[in-house]
Amino acid sequence: MTEISRRHGSPHHRVSENARVILDSADVNRVLTRIAHEIVEANKGTQDLVLLGIPRRGYPLAQRIAQKIASTEPHFDPESCLGQLDITMYRDDLRRNTSRTPQPTRIPAGGIDGKNVVLVDDVLYSGRTIRAALDALGDFGRPEVVRLAVLADRGHRQLPIRADHVGKNLPTSQNESVQVFLRETDEPVALAAGDADRDLGDCVLLVPAASGADAVDVGKQETTGNDAEGTVES
Ligand SMILES: O=P(O)(O)OC[C@H]1O[C@H](OP(=O)(O)OP(=O)(O)O)[C@H](O)[C@@H]1O
Numbered sequence: 001m002t003e004i005s006r007r008h009g010s011p012h013h014r015v016s017e018n019a020r021v022i023l024d025s026a027d028v029n030r031v032l033t034r035i036a037h038e039i040v041e042a043n044k045g046t047q048d049l050v051l052l053g054i055p056r057r058g059y060p061l062a063q064r065i066a067q068k069i070a071s072t073e074p075h076f077d078p079e080s081c082l083g084q085l086d087i088t089m090y091r092d093d094l095r096r097n098t099s100r101t102p103q104p105t106r107i108p109a110g111g112i113d114g115k116n117v118v119l120v121d122d123v124l125y126s127g128r129t130i131r132a133a134l135d136a137l138g139d140f141g142r143p144e145v146v147r148l149a150v151l152a153d154r155g156h157r158q159l160p161i162r163a164d165h166v167g168k169n170l171p172t173s174q175n176e177s178v179q180v181f182l183r184e185t186d187e188p189v190a191l192a193a194g195d196a197d198r199d200l201g202d203c204v205l206l207v208p209a210a211s212g213a214d215a216v217d218v219g220k221q222e223t224t225g226n227d228a229e230g231t232v233e234s
């Protein structure tokens with residue numbers, strides 16, 4: 001087991017003992033490159049493509065994917081095709097949890113009417129965030145198609161929602177959690193002992209249940225990337 005702590009800040013800011021590194025910086029970069037290619041392939045090019053990141057970490061991921069698309073598709077302008085969609089006021093637990101601060105929503109100038117929108121988030125779990133995102137989208141227009149890209153899908157869906165582009169399918173138990181750290185939004189994490197070569201500026205960690213005795217539900221709600229079932233057509 002690997003002990004992981006924040007490189008900056010006090011020892012009390014330890015992320016978690018026994019967390020497991022699922023993706024390090026190089027892995028994150030590779031899966032985002034793949035997702036960028038998948039998005040262009042599914043879209044049959046970049047025509048009408050709009051990427052909308054869900055705060056907090058979905059936005060920098062969408063930004064990176066847009067840059068990667070631009071590097072291979074000269075007609076794709078990452079600035080005019082990228083936005084951010086805040087879902088705070090559309091959450092179905094809003095009455096119970098009022099502590100969240102809404103983030104700005106920024107829809108590209110061309111709007112989303114008739115566009116092929118790709119929602120981008122870091123983790124897909126219950127699906128409630130994405131349900132809220134679909135609700136929020138309805139206030140801004142009627143996309144031709146809405147697809148979903150996530151860095152990690154940990155299963156345990158509570159709603160009929162599925163991702164089209166998945167960085168890592170990560171079967172988990174309910175008591176585990178998945179933590180994502182990105183350079184744009186988080187302080188770096190560092191391995192406290194050994195493995196010093198590993199760059200964790202960006203990383204996906206699997207944090208075990210407190211007891212450590214919880215079995216993993218292998219295969220539960222596992223999804224595949226590039227799957228048309230996750231597509232929401234309007
Ligand atoms: O599928 P779900 O059960 O909705 O879970 C996934 C969401 O949970 C996390 O966000 P969180 O609500 O922790 O907010 P954050 O992005 O501000 O960390 C994550 O970034 C996803 O948006």
Ligand SMILES: O=c1cc[nH]c(=O)[nH]1
Binds near residue numbers: 123180
């Ligand atoms: O494990 C989880 C569940 C929901 N959202 C996360 O970011 N991680």
